[in-house]
Amino acid sequence: MAEVKLSKLKKVYEGGVVAVHESDLHIEDKEFMVLVGPSGCGKSTTLRMVAGLEEISGGELHIGDRLVNDVAPKDRDIAMVFQNYALYPHMTVYDNMAFGLKLRKTPKAEIQKRVMEAAESLELTDYLKRKPKALSGGQRQRVALGRAIVRDPAVFLLDEPLSNLDAKMRVGMRKELKLLHQRLQTTMIYVTHDQIEAMTLGNRICVMSHGYIQQVGKPLDVYDFPVNKFVAGFIGTPTMNFLEGDLREEGDSVVFVSADVKIQLPKVKSDKCRAHLGKASFGVRPEKMTIAKQAAEGISFKGRVEFIEKLGDTQQIFLKVGNQSVTATAEAHYEIEAGDDVFLAPDMERVHIFAGEHEANITL
Structure with a gap:
């Protein structure tokens, strides 16, 4: 469990292209924070800086009480769920979920305990011997979530995890993610361009545009009291x-x-x-x-x-x-x-x- 603090966090690519301007954001312990905005607004780049997959150009990033600017991704106590699931096709569901723990040389009995607990909470127990190609898109996404859950991280990072699912499946997975957060009581940072996902999932939402944070607040506060025309036009359907x-x-x-x-x-x-x-x-x-x-x-x-x-x-x-x-x-x-x-x-x-x-x- 941990809070995440972005202080003047900045990302500048080669050639002087600024993807994220000096951003300040305080994500509380156990909070479900959603970064939302159109393509190219800097939300995924921000998430990747938190994950350690993008080098930070300026500012400070704290996870818990640690400054992690120069800490390797594997040592940040985070787990990331990607848009494309990133499952190993030749491995069973069980082995996919256990893989990270095996790399850490976690005892076999502890691996089995964690995988079985995660599989039960995600309704995957009957699929543990199957390979990803035998699963639906929603089931594959649950496996990717399970692989993150078994690591018991301080912070979950989710990068547009529902964008490859059809409309009906997205609605079902939104419900599962909300219930999962309530059950785990873990800090989650979720990136999406879909403002309906943002409104329904987030304890708070952070609206971004052109690399700038436009507004941060509870979903209904942002909906009812937008600070500018961009936020007013982007939030709401x-x-x-x-x-x-x-x-x-x-x-x-x-x-x-x-x-x-x-x-x-x-x-x-x-x-x-x-x-x-x-x-x-x-x-x-x-x-x-x-x-x-x-x-x-x-x-x-x-x-x-x-x-x-x-x-x-x-x-x-x-x-x-x-x-x-x-x-x-x-x-x-x-x-x-x-x-x-x-x-x-x-x-x-x-x-x-x-x-x-x-x-x-x-x-x-």
Whole structure:
């Protein structure tokens, strides 16, 4: 068991390409931390620096109370699970899981005890004599997890372990990983580009972009209070709606204006936006907009329905507001058709305004 501390951690490749800028991150003991972001954002490079598979260009990395910048991977008390499973095809499941312990010259009885315990917890007991080619993708991933579990490491590192599985299997494996973490009570650092995995698995999530940490927090805190437009747009399915326009002062209030849309901001948000007049983005999540056939009391604006996706319990309504695209969520039996003109009323307590060079959330 161990906490992991990144202090100004940096990775620069040959030619001066900066993959990870000076990153500060404190991962608590027994925490499930998810690093999430698009391809090329630096999340896997960060994980590989923690593992010792990438040389650290600057800063410090602590695992527990040890500075491990120059410690060999085998001596860091970590175990890593890769995207491609990395199983030995000529070995049985048992031998794959036992291999690392055999290299460490662990007593045979202890190896058997650890492998059998891990196999039982991962429901692999009936497959121990099989070879990887006789297993499904999900079973192979469980073997890779079992190989890590038997080492009893202080920290588990998981690099996009579910990306090769189909959608149904990913859902099942997410559940297994969550239960596994609850059972083992071990520090886990998990890398993914899938924000649904991040939201469902992490005690906290760390959103990255272009080698920078953008925001760290509990999944719902990041969802409800994104610090900038990138985080707001990346976290959430479907994504947050953005209307591009301007902030203008009118009397005692600040209004957001975009083509035919004019929205007066509540006093608290007006006060925060007054110092940022000019170009801005108005953000609101699809489920925070009400659709009506008639203009509602308070703030609403017109939209035209382009198409509809029926999802069973809900439907996603895709609309045009002027020349900008917007998505709204409606209950399954709400009667609406493509081509309908409707009115959209955002929950003004849950809207966000993004402005400035870094498109920061100025309404936080």
